[in-house]
Structures are given as C-alpha cells and as structure tokens.
Amino acid sequence: MTSLHWENAYLSKAVEERSWSESGDSDALAELLASGISKHDAVIDIGGGSSTFVDSLLRNSFENISVLDISGAALSEVQERTGHLGTNVSWIVGDVLSWNPPHPYSYWNDRAVFHFLVDPTDQQNYVNKVREATKSGSHIVIATFSLEGPESCSGLPVQRWSAEQLAVLFAEFCTVVSHTEYEHVTPWGSKQSFMRLHLMRK
Numbered sequence: 001m002t003s004l005h006w007e008n009a010y011l012s013k014a015v016e017e018r019s020w021s022e023s024g025d026s027d028a029l030a031e032l033l034a035s036g037i038s039k040h041d042a043v044i045d046i047g048g049g050s051s052t053f054v055d056s057l058l059r060n061s062f063e064n065i066s067v068l069d070i071s072g073a074a075l076s077e078v079q080e081r082t083g084h085l086g087t088n089v090s091w092i093v094g095d096v097l098s099w100n101p102p103h104p105y106s107y108w109n110d111r112a113v114f115h116f117l118v119d120p121t122d123q124q125n126y127v128n129k130v131r132e133a134t135k136s137g138s139h140i141v142i143a144t145f146s147l148e149g150p151e152s153c154s155g156l157p158v159q160r161w162s163a164e165q166l167a168v169l170f171a172e173f174c175t176v177v178s179h180t181e182y183e184h185v186t187p188w189g190s191k192q193s194f195m196r197l198h199l200m201r202k
C-alpha cells in the first residue's frame, strides 16, 4: 500500500466519487458519543482521510483531536473544510504502521483502514501499534468490510472480517464492548456490508 495510491485517490476523485464518503455525520460518531468519554480525552482518527468525523467532533466540542492519514492531500482537504475550527487539531501525515505515538489516546477510531492490511505481519504490526498508542480503559473502534462486504476498495484488495475473528487479534490486551453489522451506502447508492468492533483496553 503506497501513499502515492492514496494521494492520487484524493487528488483525482471528488468527494462524491469516493466509495467511502459519507454525507453528514460519520457513522463513527454515535459510537463515540455513546462511549462516555469526556470532551478532554485524546481521540485519534486513524486513516481519517477527509472523513466528516473530525467535523462532528469539533461541533461536539471535543478538545483533543488527532487525525492521522498516509495522504497529505486528504488532510489538506479536510483542513480547508474545517477552517479555523480545525487549527487545534493535530494533523499527522504518516503511515500508521511506522508512526510513533506521542502519548496514549483514550479513543482510537479506524473506519475502513485496517481491512487494507492483507499481510499478517502488517496486521500484527497494527495490533502492536494499538497497544503502544492506548492505555488501560482506552476505547478502540475498528470498522472493516464484513464477511459479506466487497473484496476490494479503491482498486486495492482488502481482507474481510467477522467481529469474532478480529477480536482474537486483540484478545491478549482488550475485551469486547460490542459489535455491530451495518451497511454503508456509497454516494452512488450501492450498499457495502461493514462490521464495527468496539474494544476496551484491559
């Protein structure tokens, strides 16, 4: 997976041409609001791209927000959109697998990023990164294509997951809070089956 692929995806396609775009609040918002974390807690959106999740967090007065993405173009787009409201957001251009977390986060959100890791070594590196970037009591929410979801996204192969399969990777240091199956409707009206797993760090 290269940063070039994602730079190109954001630079060459408009919002409504990207299958993962959501209109309005991200489907990740309700999960976060229900978690009971405080507005001061550190929240990170992993592979946030130009998702509206950060807009929703800013509107809900969250104060300690980070968005990490391998594509600088995606983050520039969302920075432009959020304007002065986003000036206190920590915008991090980088690969989640090689990033050094500066401090532990209370809430780790990943919508449609982990499933691009099809190599078991990369998957294990991601799990290690979650461990490094969180602390006891942190929430970890990961949404991937479900077993019924598409086999590729943005021209890249993905690995589809059930909640049970994904939970096994984190079992050593996380308990399962909940899991949900749902459908994302692309901007052109097709449906994609997703699974969201909500974990808590032991």
Ligand SMILES: C[S@@+](CC[C@H](N)C(=O)[O-])C[C@H]1O[C@@H](n2cnc3c(N)ncnc32)[C@H](O)[C@@H]1O
Pocket: 001, 006, 020, 021, 022, 046, 047, 048, 049, 050, 051, 052, 068, 069, 070, 071, 074, 094, 095, 096, 097, 110, 111, 112, 113, 116, 153
């Ligand atoms: C399908 S998009 C989802 C974007 C966003 N989470 C959303 O829900 O709209 C996948 C995102 O993951 C980012 N990405 C892919 N691989 C990454 C990596 N290794 N590290 C950080 N970001 C990555 C891409 O640039 C892209 O923004």
